[in-house]
Amino acid sequence: MEDLIRIEAVIIQNGTTNGVDAKLLHEFLEVKTAFSDWIKKRINDYNFSNEFDYLKVRDLNYSGIGQAPVNYTLSMDMAKELSMVERNEKGQEARKYFIKCEKALQGQTYLERHNLPNFMDPAISARAWAEQVELKQVALAERDVAVVERDKAIKFRQRIDDKRAASAMGTAAKYSKENVKLRKELEEVSDIFAQLNQFVVGRGACLTIS
Numbered sequence: 001m002e003d004l005i006r007i008e009a010v011i012i013q014n015g016t017t018n019g020v021d022a023k024l025l026h027e028f029l030e031v032k033t034a035f036s037d038w039i040k041k042r043i044n045d046y047n048f049s050n051e052f053d054y055l056k057v058r059d060l061n062y063s064g065i066g067q068a069p070v071n072y073t074l075s076m077d078m079a080k081e082l083s084m085v086e087r088n089e090k091g092q093e094a095r096k097y098f099i100k101c102e103k104a105l106q107g108q109t110y111l112e113r114h115n116l117p118n119f120m121d122p123a124i125s126a127r128a129w130a131e132q133v134e135l136k137q138v139a140l141a142e143r144d145v146a147v148v149e150r151d152k153a154i155k156f157r158q159r160i161d162d163k164r165a166a167s168a169m170g171t172a173a174k175y176s177k178e179n180v181k182l183r184k185e186l187e188e189v190s191d192i193f194a195q196l197n198q199f200v201v202g203r204g205a206c207l208t209i210s
Contacts, residue, residue, distance in 0.1 A: 004028060004093070004094065004097045005020060005021075005024050005025055005028050005079075005094065005097065005098075006020075006021065006024060007019070007020055007076075007098075007101055008021075010055065010073050011055075012051065012052065012053075012054070012055055012073070012075050017075060017076070018075075018076050018101070018102070018105060019055075019073040019074060019075060019076070020073070020074045020075075020076065020079040020098075021071065021073060021074075022035075022039055022054070022071060022072035022073065022074050023035055023071055023072075025074065025079055025082065025083070025094065026038060026039070028090060028094055029082075029083065029086050029088075029090045029091055029094060030088075030090055031086070036069075036070075039072055042082055042085070046081065046085070048078055052075075053074070053075050053077070053078040054072045054073060054074045054075065054078055055072065055073045056070050056071075056072055057070070057071050057072070057073060058070060058071075059071055076098055076101075076102060079094070079098055080094075080095050080098045080099070083095040083098065
């Protein structure tokens with residue numbers, strides 16, 4: 001059977017059941033109304049209940065500005081009802097698809113429904129164990145790479161900060177030397193004016209610095 005809309009295991013109604021991504025259903029039904037307006041109106045019009053008929057979840061892959069948008073995971077019953085109330089061919093197609101999926105899932109074992117390995121089979125059990133070990137090794141390797149990159153970034157930033165500090169200290173030292181030189185020149189000028197004053201006072205006049 002062709003997968004028209006992805007169905008996955010979710011925890012709704014205090015248990016694990018099959019759920020449907022509301023955005024995928026909205027897209028399949030070719031609804032013209034914006035997703036957020038459509039789903040809110042359907043929930044209000046038909047009195048669907050959160051954590052019973054659907055779950056509200058934040059988009060963890062959102063990388064934009066502000067709060068991540070809200071998505072909805074629907075129970076199969078809610079997905080069928082939303083498909084039916086659209087009253088078009090796509091809605092009928094989706095509803096029939098969900099009914100077929102439910103029948104197919106009912107004939108599967110728990111392991112098959114949730115895509116779990118049969119650990120009673122030694123070969124499958126060994127393969128699953130090997131895959132878990134490999135995943136852990138990959139995760140550890142990625143963590144080590146991340147730590148190395150982080151340390152490189154910290155050292156690079158420290159070098160930049162050190163260069164900025166050294167440059168600031170060099171500039172301060174330069175101005176300090178210039179200030180000392182200027183003070184000496186002002187003292188020399190003051191001595192010259194003092195000598196001139198003494199000379200002029202001796203002649204009955206006074207020279208002042210304005």
